Amino acid sequence: MNINVDAAAMRRINRSTVLQLLRDNRTTSRIDIAQITGLNKATVSYIVDELIKEQLVEEIGYGSSSGGRKPVLIKFNANAAYAIGIDIQISQMTTIVTNARGDIIYKRNRRIRFHEEETTYKAHMLDVIQSEVDTATLSVPKSPYGITGIGIALPGIVNFKTGYVHYLPNVQIANWDFLYDIQKKISIPVYIDNDANCGAWCEFSRRNNRLKNLIHLHVGIGIGAGLILDGQIYRGKDGLAGEFGHMTISAMGLECACGNYGCFEEYASERSLVRYIRESGGEKPMIADDSTLIDHLLYEAQHDNRVYIRAFHTLGQYLGIGIANIVNGLNPDQVTIGGAISRAATFILPEVERVLHHRAILANKAIDLTIATNDAAAIGASLLVIDRTLFAMPTDADITT
Ligand SMILES: [Zn+2]
DSSP states (O other), X not given: OOOBOOHHHHHHHHHHHHHHHHHHSSSEEHHHHHHHHOOOHHHHHHHHHHHHHTTSEEEEEXXXXXXXXXXXXXXXXXXXXXXXXXXXXSSEEEEEEEETXXXXXXXXXXXXXXXXXXXXXXXXXXXXXXXXXXXXXXXXXXXXXXXXXXXXXXXXXXXXXXXEEEEEGGGTEEEEOHHHHHHXXXXXXXXXXXXXXXXXXXXXXXXXXXXXXXXXXEESSSEEEEEEETTEEOOOTTSOTTOGGGSBSOTTOOBOTTSOBSBTHHHHSHHHHHHHHHHTTOOOOOOSOGGGHHHHHHHHHHTTOHHHHHHHHHHHHHHHHHHHHHHHHHOOSEEEEESGGGGGHHHHHXXXXXXXXXHSOGGGGGXXXXXXXXXXXXXXXXXXXXXXXXXXXXXXXXXXO
């Protein structure tokens, strides 16, 4: 494979590499950057000087020397810019503001009223986003770059390049020019992505790019996966990569909303818990509000309700089967679990690990499996904005193969 990168793209890639390194390390020096990145000293000095002019980097004094001149220490100015991250689920949304490092400085949860009528629901969702953005904007301190953009994580199949929503399965919305509609109401640039991709980007960024391959599972009403492969979000030919919620884990299994039978998410998502409880002879949980389903189920399990504990265990076993399939196929460095189900980790994780030990092969048995950061999707949405704007990260267009 020949990779052709033009000179302007190369400069952008080098700048982005240096900026990432500075963001990931509290303090460093020009000489350290040159050593770590392999860029020559003159290039590093030029880039750092530019970044200082752009107020993205500051000199903060001298470090120690093992002989010769003491190096000037530099650090990333995390408060040079901010972004708004929004995670939209069916009946609620979380809005955060982060600085350029992804540290949360503001957070608010808000209900979205689900409405059967599509036009009404869409209009309501757009109104709520506008009002939440207006409120969040008030919390942003003065800074050189202000709010660089708004990242919105959506639970479905979306085109991150065009802002087009192909399908939001749980609300049955298809073919929506979301970006066009939202930018009529909000003047700040908006970027959208799938919620599992956003969660994966948060988890990957939080590890300071120390690993290359990470799978993030968003387990809520459905199951989606965000794949970081070789340090990049892997999207596949049509942007459909990561739909592991619809891999078959039971050949003669239950019918799924996608039309297939025996899909993973019928056995390991939030909605399967209610079925397990009923199958064990328990009453169907009566919940007035969808967003509190997991809290209610967890409360019962924590108070030793055996039916509920068994339901969590069953879910954990199926989750383990699905994760074993995924890690056997991709052999990642790490798997993270986010979404509502992650709150029940104490009941679920031991079962997942037990099943993984049986079903995963070789080193995959001991895969590093952790619960994701709270609000991973919202943080990831915000960081994706920062990376695309402030960091001007190289895009597919920069590299032709
Ligand atoms: Zn399915």
